[in-house]
Amino acid sequence: MACPENMLFLIGLFMSGVLVxxxxxxxxxxxxxxxxxxxxxxxxxxxxxxxxxxxxxxxxxxxxxxxxxxxxxxxxxxxxxxxxxxxxxxxxxxxxxxxxxxxxxxxxxxxxxxxxxxxxxxxxxxxxxxxxxxxxxxxxxxxxxDLPSSPILTVLGEVKEGTPVSLNCSAVAPCPEHPPELTWTLPTQFTTENQLQENPDQTKSVLSTVTFTPSYLHHEKNITCTAVYPVGTSNKTAEHNMMLNVSFSPKDTSASISPDDPVSVGSCVNLTCSSTANPPVTNFTWFKISEGKTTQVASGQSYTLNVTVDGGQYYCEGRNTHGCEKSNEVQLVIKGQEDSKTSGVGFWFLVSGVAAGTLGAILLISLISLFVWRRNSRLHDGLERTDSPQGQNSPVGTVCTNQATAGEEPEEPADDQPEEIHYGDIDFSKLQTKETPDAAQDRVQGQESEYAEVNVTGSRAQVPHLNYLDGLYAQVN
CATH class of the missing domain: 2.60.40.10 (Immunoglobulins)
Incomplete structure (x- = not known):
């Protein structure tokens, strides 16, 4: 009888042969x-x-x-x-x-x-x-x-705002002689590249790669890859939709205040910050602008404060892992201070008006001074031409006369002072005098004299050949 050990060995060898x-x-x-x-x-x-x-x-x-x-x-x-x-x-x-x-x-x-x-x-x-x-x-x-299977969409890397990204769309090609045609629908411009490729199991498929640069506006927008299979004289289609998940920094950040009307000192106001971001904003920060200085005052999406005597401007800042954005500024107005602000505005308008009026007055005075200066210059030039020697042509309308008022006696010059000659302009066309015979004779001969220099301080005996001015002399004096 064989020992048990040999029997076990023979059984194991037999089973191994069977398995092989x-x-x-x-x-x-x-x-x-x-x-x-x-x-x-x-x-x-x-x-x-x-x-x-x-x-x-x-x-x-x-x-x-x-x-x-x-x-x-x-x-x-x-x-x-x-x-x-x-x-x-x-x-x-x-x-x-x-x-x-x-x-x-x-x-x-x-x-x-x-x-x-x-x-x-x-x-x-x-x-x-x-x-x-x-x-x-x-x-x-x-x-x-009867219907083709849907294509497969895959994303290569993170879809991040401003960074080019590629998407793959793959559709099986069970009949390589008539492969499907892949088309894309995207909310932005893109470029595509299609190719027929062999899979690890040796089957064939069509691969289409699209490349584009996403924006935050593309977040949660649908993209579609459509496979069109030619079958006989018709086509059969299948598509795959996918929602874009675009990562971007905070956008459209805004701050609001409630109530937004002027409030009383000691009351409470609530400031709220809102922002769109992906991933969502993880940190809201509040700042106050007062007297030209900016100070961080609180953190959190909402900020409640007790109104003190001073108002000011407030804004918030939203931040996530991709960046941050500042909101608009909101004004906290205290009751009773809005009038002072209006008065301040009126004061500045008043100051501006006074300044404008002063400038206009200065300009007007300058114009008047220029006019007077030019007029005096013309008058001075006329006087110089009037003082020219006899025999020269005198300016029209210029005559020497006494500046004393009619009806007053002229003052006698002092003995030790030189005799002063006064000049004046007389328009003889307005004087209705009687023409003397000598004057008429001079007019006939073409020697009509319209102007003459008269020494009103001397006697008439000093003015020879001007007897026709007797009547005028009386009117002048």
Whole structure:
């Protein structure tokens, strides 16, 4: 009788041999687990195979090898109808072809005009002399539907205001001969790049990359990627919507005061700060402006204060991880002080008016002084021309006369003072005098004299040949 230790060893060796025998596959295929297909389109099954180590000597790649697809169950001995395609046959249940090179162990296959009845699991088998085998452990699940599956949207990095960002949209291409076309709908300008790419499981998909620079105005706006699949003479579409989550610093920061009317000393007012930001504002700070100085007075979105004798201006500042923004300024007005402010405004208007009036008066005085100066200059020039020697032409309308008032006796000059001559202007056209015979004779001869120099302080005997001025002399004096 064998000892128990030997029995256990024999049992273990036997079980190991069984496991090795049943665990190793003769044919090892590689294909996707699932394929989503559109009704009326085609489907490409990426496929490759390998031969187990113990059967390599029986497989000859130089010999023509047939590829067989079995539907539903790999065991078709009693169900030959499960064989839907055999590359060695001219007529098959499914219209298709093996596009891969079987001698290089590539079993990629395309089926055309797919219908909903194609939805099932499929196994692959190879037949060559002398090797034949089916991979019963691996299958591909084909799912046929009337509508395409939605594309997949992914964001590359953080969507931050002012920083360019890229979005990817990927749509499966089960029929690479007719891949889908991808289009974008964005609330801003963008650039796109499309390409057909191979996935890790060897399936195909179309990848579209869009690049744009987001703004805070794009936050919570929808973007759409649409896939358009050509199927026969029509198109089938699928889309994916996504809401943008844009990070940005505080915007539209504003401060409000309640009540906003003038308030009494000792009452309470409430200041409120509001701001839009993503992420939300984490810190609100209040500042007061008084007499030209800015002072931080409180923190928090709301600020309640007891009114003192002084008012002032207040503003808030909102801050998050991306920055900060200052609000508008609100005025706290104390009852009774608004009149003083109005008076102050009136005072400044009064000061401005006085200044303007003073400036106007100075300008007017300057103009008058200029006018008087120019007039005196003309008068001085006239007097100088009047004092010219006899025989020279005298200015029209200029005459020497006494400046004493009519009816008053002229003062006698002092003996020790030189005799003073006074000049004046007389318009003889306004004097109604009687023309003397001598004057008439002079007028006839063209020697009419309209002006004369008269020494009003001397006697008439000192003015010869002017007897016709006797009447005028009386009027002058």
């Amino acid at each position: 025998c049943f665990g190793e596959r003769d044919l090892i295929t590689t294909m996707p687990d699932r394929l989503d297909v559109l009704t009326g389109s085609c489907v490409q099954i990426p496929c490759s195979f390998d031969i187990s180590h113990q059967n390599k000597y029986t497989f000859n790649s130089t010999i023509l090898t047939s590829g067989v697809w079995i539907k539903g169950n790999p065991y078709f001995g009693g169900r030959p109808d499960r064989v839907i395609f055999n590359s060695s046959e001219m007529v098959n249940r499914y219209q298709g072809k093996i596009t891969g090179n079987m001698s290089q162990k590539n079993c990629t296959t395309v089926f055309f005009n797919v219908t909903t009845s194609y939805s099932d699991k499929y196994y692959f088998r190879i037949e060559s002399q002398p090797f034949r085998a089916t991979d019963t452990e691996k299958s591909v699940n084909i799912v046929v539907s």
